[in-house]
Amino acid sequence: MKEKRLSKNLRHQELVKRLDGNPLLTDEELAKGLGVSIQTIRLDRLTLGLPELKERTKSLASRVLSADSYPASLEVVGELLLCEPGIGGLSRLVAGEGMRLTRYNVIRGHFLFAQANSLAVAVADAPHALTASAQVDFIHPVKLGQVLLARARVIGKERRKSIVEVITKVKEQEVFRGKFLVITLEENQLMAEE
Amino acid sequence: MKEKRLSKNLRHQELVKRLDGNPLLTDEELAKGLGVSIQTIRLDRLTLGLPELKERTKSLASRVLSADSYPASLEVVGELLLCEPGIGGLSRLVAGEGMRLTRYNVIRGHFLFAQANSLAVAVADAPHALTASAQVDFIHPVKLGQVLLARARVIGKERRKSIVEVITKVKEQEVFRGKFLVITLEENQLMAEE
DNA sequence: TCCCTTTTTATGACTAAGTCATAGTAGTTG
DNA sequence: CAACTACTATGACTTAGTCATAAAAAGGGA
Known part of the structure; x- marks a missing residue:
């Protein structure tokens, strides 16, 4: 059970890392990338509290929308x-x-x-x-x-x-x-x- | 036929304007807002070449992503x-x-x-x-x-x-x-x- | 008024990318 | 072996659409 759990934890880490890098990945793409089934990915997302593609996309998008009106949001530093x-x-x-x-x-x-x-x-x-x-x-x-x-x-x-x-x-x-x-x-x- | 076409054109203008203001509106919301059926909105989007919600959201989101990889992007100052x-x-x-x-x-x-x-x-x-x-x-x-x-x-x-x-x-x-x-x-x- | 065209709605069948619940399988371990 | 965890599969449902087809509504004009 040790390696299994380890491999699971590692996958979780990897999953977070990948979504961090690119939040626009679908479960299917993630499943392929990590060599597990789509259901496993969904379970992982569930236990890790990671939102689905739609949500991720939307939150990114609304960041753009609100970016201009909120107090301090710096786009570039030159x-x-x-x-x-x-x-x-x-x-x-x-x-x-x-x-x-x-x-x-x-x-x-x-x-x-x-x-x-x-x-x-x-x-x-x-x-x-x-x-x-x-x-x-x-x-x-x-x-x-x-x-x-x-x-x-x-x-x-x-x-x-x-x-x-x-x-x-x-x-x-x-x-x-x-x-x-x-x-x-x-x-x-x-x-x-x- | 003139007024009809006009009203259609007006709706088209209004549609574009609304989506410009908030690209995260669904067809349903647009339909309610403009007082027409959802199908009409879809027809409109088709003829005007306006992409669906998913696409609009995604394109906004990827704008963030490309901005992030650029020099620096500050979210909050605490x-x-x-x-x-x-x-x-x-x-x-x-x-x-x-x-x-x-x-x-x-x-x-x-x-x-x-x-x-x-x-x-x-x-x-x-x-x-x-x-x-x-x-x-x-x-x-x-x-x-x-x-x-x-x-x-x-x-x-x-x-x-x-x-x-x-x-x-x-x-x-x-x-x-x-x-x-x-x-x-x-x-x-x-x-x-x- | 009837007819014709355009515009608008409705309907059904399908898709992507999920949700949730349930059930079954594989591998390890006491 | 039984039990447990981890993984996979299945089916039913959801949202927000697609496309194609059909029917209803709303103008005209003669």
């Missing part, structure tokens, strides 16, 4: 226009609906931060990098619809640490400025300590 | 558990899918920032507040599924400025710490300068 690892980069972000403060057309600060942070991590010359700390200034409020152009420069580098400066402008007006300390990691470091 | 304006507050955020760095289970820094920033703005004792600057440290990587508890304290206040300190923990492990300078605004200031 489009990477240019990225020269170790040197600098450029990112563009249009301040959209859903990034704004309720009732006012001012964009919430963390969207500026997100754009800058993404850019800073991207330009750090390493396969995998994380932000360790940051000092940021929100110089001027940003309004709905404005185009945010963030420019990053790597201004310091030693071993595993890079210091990246990001300046974001709307047209010629500086709206944000930040210094990011980005550290680069090895894979084992990322995986270590559960 | 659930406000407690908020004592001018004093402090507490916010909870579960590190979900789509917040993580590609391929690794580490959550991107700006989600921590977003949670903390939202909280800092919320606890600033003012109807409308904005972050002016911040100093943040990402002390420890956060993994998928972990629960982020952010605690904010207002540690300084003068006229329009509040200084808020936010400390975020996963269980007892401190993972993020930041100081936010939050300024409060009058409505006219928010509205000024287009």
Whole structure:
């Protein structure tokens, strides 16, 4: 019973993983993929409380529908226009609906931060990098619809640490400025300590 | 025959408009809404080339999926558990899918920032507040599924400025710490300068 | 008014992707 | 062997459709 149960648990894990990866899979496809019958999949979904295809699809879809009207739902953290690892980069972000403060057309600060942070991590010359700390200034409020152009420069580098400066402008007006300390990691470091 | 055709055309227009507004309507709901039979709606959809509910839902859903694989997609910036304006507050955020760095289970820094920033703005004792600057440290990587508890304290206040300190923990492990300078605004200031 | 055409409904047969309940089979294990 | 769990099969029902065909309703115009 041990291996059986194990194999069942493993299948459950795998099932969740697959549906996580692609919620649009039918029971039939899942059954084929996991080498069990369709009924087993249904049993699994039942015990795991996983909703059927229709529900999954619908919940995804309604996320799209509500995405724009709800307080904070960030779609993108900017489009990477240019990225020269170790040197600098450029990112563009249009301040959209859903990034704004309720009732006012001012964009919430963390969207500026997100754009800058993404850019800073991207330009750090390493396969995998994380932000360790940051000092940021929100110089001027940003309004709905404005185009945010963030420019990053790597201004310091030693071993595993890079210091990246990001300046974001709307047209010629500086709206944000930040210094990011980005550290680069090895894979084992990322995986270590559960 | 003119009015009839017109009324049919009008219905077609209305149909398209409704589906545009809410693609998740069933034929039945549409039929009721437009005061015709379900068969008529189906005929209409046929002649207008409008896909059935399943298709519409699916296409919306896959829009989400493709958006998710793109740089980053932020869902929430935390659930406000407690908020004592001018004093402090507490916010909870579960590190979900789509917040993580590609391929690794580490959550991107700006989600921590977003949670903390939202909280800092919320606890600033003012109807409308904005972050002016911040100093943040990402002390420890956060993994998928972990629960982020952010605690904010207002540690300084003068006229329009509040200084808020936010400390975020996963269980007892401190993972993020930041100081936010939050300024409060009058409505006219928010509205000024287009 | 009768006739003709268009429009609208109704009907039946079928599909996909499920639900739920029940029953039967296979494999392990005390 | 009996008992248990895990898996598979079966049948009846559901939703939200498809397609094709037929019948009813609603205009016209002569």
